[in-house]
Amino acid sequence: MSDIESRRAWRAFAVASASIFLFVLDAGLLSVSLPEIAQTFPNASRATISWVSTGYLVSVAGLLLVAGRLGDAFGRKRVFQMGMIVLCVGSLTSGVAPTIGLLIVSRMVQGVGGALVSATGLTLVLADIPSHRRAFAVGVWGSVGSIAAVLGPTLGAEIVDAAGWRFALASIAPIALGTYIIGRRYLRESDVATGPRRLDLPSVLLATFGIGTIALGLSQSRIWGWSDAKTLSAFAAGLLALVAFLDRSRRQPNPLLGLHLLRIGGYTGPTFAASLQQLGFFSWFFSTSFVLSEIWGYSVRETGQAISVTFIFSAITGWAGGKAGARIGMFWPTVIGAVVAAAGPLYWVFAFQDDPSFWAIYLPGAALFGLGGGACGILTTGMALRSVSDEDQGMAYAAHQTARRMASSFGLALMATLLGEASGTDLLGGARNVWIMCAAAHLIMIVPLAVTSRGD
Numbered sequence: 001m002s003d004i005e006s007r008r009a010w011r012a013f014a015v016a017s018a019s020i021f022l023f024v025l026d027a028g029l030l031s032v033s034l035p036e037i038a039q040t041f042p043n044a045s046r047a048t049i050s051w052v053s054t055g056y057l058v059s060v061a062g063l064l065l066v067a068g069r070l071g072d073a074f075g076r077k078r079v080f081q082m083g084m085i086v087l088c089v090g091s092l093t094s095g096v097a098p099t100i101g102l103l104i105v106s107r108m109v110q111g112v113g114g115a116l117v118s119a120t121g122l123t124l125v126l127a128d129i130p131s132h133r134r135a136f137a138v139g140v141w142g143s144v145g146s147i148a149a150v151l152g153p154t155l156g157a158e159i160v161d162a163a164g165w166r167f168a169l170a171s172i173a174p175i176a177l178g179t180y181i182i183g184r185r186y187l188r189e190s191d192v193a194t195g196p197r198r199l200d201l202p203s204v205l206l207a208t209f210g211i212g213t214i215a216l217g218l219s220q221s222r223i224w225g226w227s228d229a230k231t232l233s234a235f236a237a238g239l240l241a242l243v244a245f246l247d248r249s250r251r252q253p254n255p256l257l258g259l260h261l262l263r264i265g266g267y268t269g270p271t272f273a274a275s276l277q278q279l280g281f282f283s284w285f286f287s288t289s290f291v292l293s294e295i296w297g298y299s300v301r302e303t304g305q306a307i308s309v310t311f312i313f314s315a316i317t318g319w320a321g322g323k324a325g326a327r328i329g330m331f332w333p334t335v336i337g338a339v340v341a342a343a344g345p346l347y348w349v350f351a352f353q354d355d356p357s358f359w360a361i362y363l364p365g366a367a368l369f370g371l372g373g374g375a376c377g378i379l380t381t382g383m384a385l386r387s388v389s390d391e392d393q394g395m396a397y398a399a400h401q402t403a404r405r406m407a408s409s410f411g412l413a414l415m416a417t418l419l420g421e422a423s424g425t426d427l428l429g430g431a432r433n434v435w436i437m438c439a440a441a442h443l444i445m446i447v448p449l450a451v452t453s454r455g456d
Helices: 003-016 018-040 046-074 076-096 100-126 131-163 165-170 172-186 201-224 229-251 259-263 265-294 300-328 331-351 358-385 390-419 424-444 446-453
Strands: none
Touching (some): 003 018, 003 100, 018 046, 018 131, 018 172, 018 300, 046 076, 046 100, 046 201, 076 100, 076 172, 100 131, 100 390, 131 165, 131 300, 165 172, 201 229, 201 390, 259 390, 265 331, 265 390, 265 424, 265 446, 300 331, 300 358, 331 358, 331 424, 331 446, 358 390, 358 424, 424 446
């Protein structure tokens, strides 16, 4: 690869990394906006307000597989660019929505855009990066997400205080539009187009309904309850749809999801490991915000600043882990990262007390979790993608991201169950259980990696 081509590839990589930046930034902006959204629509119930977040996540999870297949069939640049436009429109309409219903619809539209860019962003540019530099590129990709995680709650709190939640949600739009404009110049269309362009409509409907319905059940279980008829019905309907989808995929010549991917151990192992890591991460992330505000009395701004410390460490090791992966392979940096990440919440299990102590209690646990998570959180994606052909990259990445999103929702649901209805200092007992689960998820993720990827 010539120097000119190499520079173009890295510039394209920088543009495509806006997909993970915007996804993580949006979560941070929304987390500090929800209280003001509830005040703006006082007649809306807590369950209805939760749909501002749930609607977006269900749209993303339900459409990732479809988006990945669209990228393979019609071109990943085309689908990525379309996603940026949809993100821009959804963000703008979210910022001006006059009713809670229209806000939820706008967030679901934004989720469609999120699925399109999330499913195609990395695979659009990774093939242009030299093979010996791809582990480093994946590490940088994770660091971009960590930087967004730092900016989301901290910058979001400032925006909400200064201009309100509408401006915070709409701030995604100019970034998406700018990415679209720059992408027209630097992004290059993928040269893989596998199979016919006409997708199997029943497979699309079954996959979208099945994944979206299970994601809905997981997201709402903390409000409805695990044994509620609505939760159980969502799980049952989603599982039946997925069984029908897998059966149809087995019989289709060009399926939405190639079942041959499930027989590739180097793909399924890291994907399962990544799902466990996401389960542990999201349970830590949201339980920490509850603990800091309920037990230590931190304000929204103080909580956001404290949590952002973890992502500063994560950004460092995402980059460093990528460099190490390029030199010695991705297996050992991932395993070491998982062990270090598990040490963080375990430290809190024994050290966390009612009396606040940022330097002696919070910082050591947060630093360990960030340092380890930055390495193991994203390298699992690189390990999974290296095992599949270029033609299957879009489909494989979309399925990988779907598994991560579903695990995230499951982690949040388990967190809500373990925390229970306690408040104030009584919350600490449940929080310790969440941290044990978080540590266990990071340690258990080593097992599928050791079975399938030990030779890396």
